[in-house]
Amino acid sequence: MTDADGSNEAFGVYVHWPFCLSKCPYCDFNSHVRHAAIDEDRFARAFAREIETTASRTGSREVSSIFLGGGTPSLMQPQTVGAILDAIGKNWRVARDAEVTLEANPTSVEAERFRGYRAAGINRVSLGVQSLENDSLKFLGRLHSAEEALAAIAIARANFPRLSFDLIYARPGQTPSAWRAELTRALAEDCEHLSLYQLTIEAETPFAALHRNGRLKIPDEEQARALWDVTQEVCGARGLPAYEISNHARPGAECRHNLVYWRYGDYVGVGPGAHGRIGSGDIRRATMTERHPEKWLALVEQNGHGRIVDDPLRQSEQADELLLMGLRLSEGIELARYAALAGRDLDPARIAALAQEGLVEVGSGRLRVTAGGFAVLDAIVADLAA
Ligand SMILES: C[S@@+](CC[C@H](N)C(=O)[O-])C[C@H]1O[C@@H](n2cnc3c(N)ncnc32)[C@H](O)[C@@H]1O
């Protein structure tokens, strides 16, 4: 596993902050609302302890990326972010050019903290804008307006060298022309990176209940495809092609941390409900920590870590994960790497049939899903993994 430049092995650290001001009706991330104040100092001490314990298992590694995700990490005080980054720096070597991302919600209160985050060591922000239409923001249960989001983008741009924002499309009733206008407005912000997610109905969310009762209708396959096509066309024309099924960047501005996941590299996860994958061959392990914030806190204070899953992955399982993650990327997967893990080649007849339909292509020892194939990625992965 090498970096894009073919140099050293990438190693990422993911830190999960599990709290939000309110729960958005579509979201099934590990996020919790607390009405009492959160003892950030206590959480920061627990993060530092879990970081130390985790580092003692990985041994000496150079950290190439850090990602503070959530929940809403921008609810943390800058000094809490600083304490977490300091703990990472004390326990691993952090590359001088490491990418250090913080996910932020674009309310004005949070934007006020941006300068402090930059001083703490954050160099990239990913803003959860979700929409640039106020009606849609209300529908999505967001606490910010489109005007506030645009102001937060401007403040983020002034404070951080790198900036991305998220939009959710394929919303109920959204027409291709309305999405084209909204996306064009978003691209006018001239950011180097955009994450563009189709609205997914996740089980056990308020949207799932509305969907079940027929009170929330999302675009059907054909309508979603038309919106997808607009996304590819408009972003491509602005020099932000998709490098991953939902992520667009100027060449060179890809999110290095997320590339570690999709290239099936090594990363550790700290904080409630964080996942990790580390090692290779017979000793690659899948880890996960306790999801519930206060239970995680108690476990860390008692044992030095909140890890509740620590499973060795069989090589065939690693091959499946490599396929699932790697085919999301436009660069695809290295066929020889898959074969070494699976103990067999991917079925050439299946690849040929998919290639015949224009859904995948093979070249330079790699298998890639084509732009047309991305619209049916799940079916392609299921077909190849069968
Ligand atoms: C960890 S979440 C949110 C980070 C941050 N708390 C926020 O809301 O901006 C990362 C992104 O996933 C996307 N997302 C979450 N649930 C989704 C869903 N059901 N369908 C589509 N996108 C979703 C949103 O765009 C969100 O910004």
Ligand code: SF4
């Ligand atoms: S979308 Fe973001 S703010 Fe909303 S509940 Fe999920 S993590 Fe929290």
